[in-house]
Amino acid sequence: MTFGRRFLRAVLLLGKERGPRGAGPGAPGAADAGLPELTVHMWTARTGELAETSMRTMARRLPSVIARSARLAWRASRADTTVTIALNLAAGMFTAFGLLATTGVLTALFSGGPTPGRVRAALPALALVAAAAGLRAGLQAGAGWAQSRLEPQVQRLVELRLYEATTAVHLAALDDSAFLDELRRAQTRGMAAAPRLVQYAVDVLTGAVGLVAAAGTLGLLHPLLLPLLLLTALPEGWASVRTARMEYMTDLALVAVLRRKWILSDLMADRRHAAEIRSFTMRGFLLGEYDRFAAYQREVQLDLARRQTITRVVGAALKGVAMGGMYTSLGLMLWAGALPLAVAGTAVIAIRSGQTSLTNLVFAVNHCYEEGLYFGDYLGFCEAAEARVPRRALPSPGAPPAGPPRDFEVITVEDVAFTYPAAERPSLNGISLEVRRGEVVALVGENGSGKTTLAKIMAGLYDPDAGEVRWDDVPLSTVDPHRVWDSVAVIAQEYTHWPMTARQNITMGRHPTSPTREKAGMDGGGAGVDGTAEGGGEDGMLAAARASGADEVVAGLARGYDTLLDRRFEGGAELSGGQWQRLAVARGFFRDAPLLICDEPTAALDARAEHHLFERIRTHADGRTVLLITHRLASVRHADRIYVLEHGRVIEEGDHARLMALGGLYAELYSLQAAAYRTSPDPASPEAASTEPA
Ligand SMILES: Nc1ncnc2c1ncn2[C@@H]1O[C@H](COP(=O)(O)OP(=O)(O)OP(=O)(O)O)[C@@H](O)[C@H]1O
Numbered sequence: 001m002t003f004g005r006r007f008l009r010a011v012l013l014l015g016k017e018r019g020p021r022g023a024g025p026g027a028p029g030a031a032d033a034g035l036p037e038l039t040v041h042m043w044t045a046r047t048g049e050l051a052e053t054s055m056r057t058m059a060r061r062l063p064s065v066i067a068r069s070a071r072l073a074w075r076a077s078r079a080d081t082t083v084t085i086a087l088n089l090a091a092g093m094f095t096a097f098g099l100l101a102t103t104g105v106l107t108a109l110f111s112g113g114p115t116p117g118r119v120r121a122a123l124p125a126l127a128l129v130a131a132a133a134g135l136r137a138g139l140q141a142g143a144g145w146a147q148s149r150l151e152p153q154v155q156r157l158v159e160l161r162l163y164e165a166t167t168a169v170h171l172a173a174l175d176d177s178a179f180l181d182e183l184r185r186a187q188t189r190g191m192a193a194a195p196r197l198v199q200y201a202v203d204v205l206t207g208a209v210g211l212v213a214a215a216g217t218l219g220l221l222h223p224l225l226l227p228l229l230l231l232t233a234l235p236e237g238w239a240s241v242r243t244a245r246m247e248y249m250t251d252l253a254l255v256a257v258l259r260r261k262w263i264l265s266d267l268m269a270d271r272r273h274a275a276e277i278r279s280f281t282m283r284g285f286l287l288g289e290y291d292r293f294a295a296y297q298r299e300v301q302l303d304l305a306r307r308q309t310i311t312r313v314v315g316a317a318l319k320g321v322a323m324g325g326m327y328t329s330l331g332l333m334l335w336a337g338a339l340p341l342a343v344a345g346t347a348v349i350a351i352r353s354g355q356t357s358l359t360n361l362v363f364a365v366n367h368c369y370e371e372g373l374y375f376g377d378y379l380g381f382c383e384a385a386e387a388r389v390p391r392r393a394l395p396s397p398g399a400p401p402a403g404p405p406r407d408f409e410v411i412t413v414e415d416v417a418f419t420y421p422a423a424e425r426p427s428l429n430g431i432s433l434e435v436r437r438g439e440v441v442a443l444v445g446e447n448g449s450g451k452t453t454l455a456k457i458m459a460g461l462y463d464p465d466a467g468e469v470r471w472d473d474v475p476l477s478t479v480d481p482h483r484v485w486d487s488v489a490v491i492a493q494e495y496t497h498w499p500m501t502a503r504q505n506i507t508m509g510r511h512p513t514s515p516t517r518e519k520a521g522m523d524g525g526g527a528g529v530d531g532t533a534e535g536g537g538e539d540g541m542l543a544a545a546r547a548s549g550a551d552e553v554v555a556g557l558a559r560g561y562d563t564l565l566d567r568r569f570e571g572g573a574e575l576s577g578g579q580w581q582r583l584a585v586a587r588g589f590f591r592d593a594p595l596l597i598c599d600e601p602t603a604a605l606d607a608r609a610e611h612h613l614f615e616r617i618r619t620h621a622d623g624r625t626v627l628l629i630t631h632r633l634a635s636v637r638h639a640d641r642i643y644v645l646e647h648g649r650v651i652e653e654g655d656h657a658r659l660m661a662l663g664g665l666y667a668e669l670y671s672l673q674a675a676a677y678r679t680s681p682d683p684a685s686p687e688a689a690s691t692e693p694a
Helices: 003-016 044-052 055-076 078-110 115-166 171-175 177-221 225-269 271-279 283-335 341-387 451-458 481-486 502-507 515-520 538-548 550-555 577-590 607-618 656-662 665-676 686-690
Strands: 410-418 428-436 440-445 466-471 488-491 595-599 625-629 641-646 649-654
Touching (some): 055 177, 078 115, 177 341, 225 283, 428 649, 577 595, 641 665
Parallel strands (some): 488 595
């Protein structure tokens, strides 16, 4: 094969290339590299779309992408958007003006006569060129400043919109794996795309303005010069699009690898895992896993560097050929007398300036399109999430939305059924029960019987699929969920270790200026932990801490209630599991809510703290209505009513004595626990049923 044919073949092969190692979407070559788990990842849809995207598709969709970014920038800051666009346009005008003034300089320099005279004649045009260059530099600096001001404002806007949506969507949305996938995509890639999209859109504008300035100048000088500009700019433009696309495809192919590496690096560097890594001697295993991914990443990136270099070399060679063609054409035009020497000189400068602008433009268009796709993911997610915000939660114009009656007489659950999104079986199946004001009602049952799910439905966190929950005669499905949440204090089975101060950990669920309360006009209403609205102050916080035993925890902290409970920060403290639970209980007690839901509130508490807490619940926690979920059956003996759940149904109900007499599941579970406190190990013995654990 001749060199020319081999060269041509190499160029053709490059033209066909789709991604690293010539593969399509996913993590190409991952299976061959012993990483089959990376062959499918969540970017696949976008990878495929990008791999198939032609320059024509890109050009067709570009206007809408630019319009999107312009709208976003406009919303972020009208002033900075206007300044960015206006200054870029003005800079373009001065580029054209400077190029045209260059002709004047060259005409004077190439005219006849002695050199000093020619230089003097060129001075006015030279002054104009200098002035135009100075002004253009000033305008570009101003535009750059406005653009860099714009980016953080855009970032803030998109972050706020996403988190406003994620904190408002119905809880069920967060159980939906497709929704979570979209969220992750929007949060990681989509959100970051927004400022970049604006940046590349401005670059498209700058490149287009520069190109129009150069092309306009050339058109004025001689119409035949325009094709020369295109001819010389194309090879570099082609090379820059190709290398950018290769880099992009490689980045996409590495997303899954990088995600695995991040997870592993977190595991290896986070103190929470440090003890387990050592005690289980996992270091070698984790490092080995990490190195497997790092080695694959290195291979892919080395391959990218090789392919990019080849493309750049081919682009530079083609550009050399095109430049040769341009100089030959200019020479021929000069020789034929179609172009004065001064104009030819200006044309060379204008072509060089146009080349740079065109290369930048092609590069920016490519990236603008790419970021536009990811920003589309972000917008799509926000719209989907906003559609899943409970409509009735939105404040109606004028009057605040209705809430459930805080001084209810009875909460009724009627024939409620519920299945989690994508779950195969219902978690609740026709449940009916009643909780009267001031009662302590217990839900008991084996793991997975539906207790927590029922409590969440009663707290307005999920909407039942069938049946309804009423507070007096008000169905929860008709009221603002924020108002329901405001009327319920939940001490949850799984609570968050908020990385904040001890005080904030107790008080953050009852903020006097919370937007929900402000909107709904609720501040000052209802009973506090001590039965008064003032319970929300320092006294209320201290009372809640005393009631839960959190006061003893705080007494041992260096800065008392102002101690930061996060060891990752200087002076931060770490608590034990039970100490954290005391704070979680205090947070629940501190809430200004008539219904208190306690879901396994003592799992991590020591015997004394547990006894203290159940005593408090038994005395109705300052006059509140209590829904208690616990496996410690000794503590539900004093409940006004006990509902026993099995497979999402109520199978028994009544007080302790009635259920024991019934001899059903409750009696069996109670007897098993009671037996553990007796010397006789036989749980089936008749005494077991009458034995009362401490
Ligand atoms: N977010 C969820 N998505 C899908 N299914 C869920 C979800 N949460 C719970 N479930 C399922 O619903 C059923 C009831 O769970 P729930 O947590 O209400 O039981 P529970 O009685 O509180 O159990 P435990 O005593 O172990 O706390 C279980 O089968 C569980 O697997």
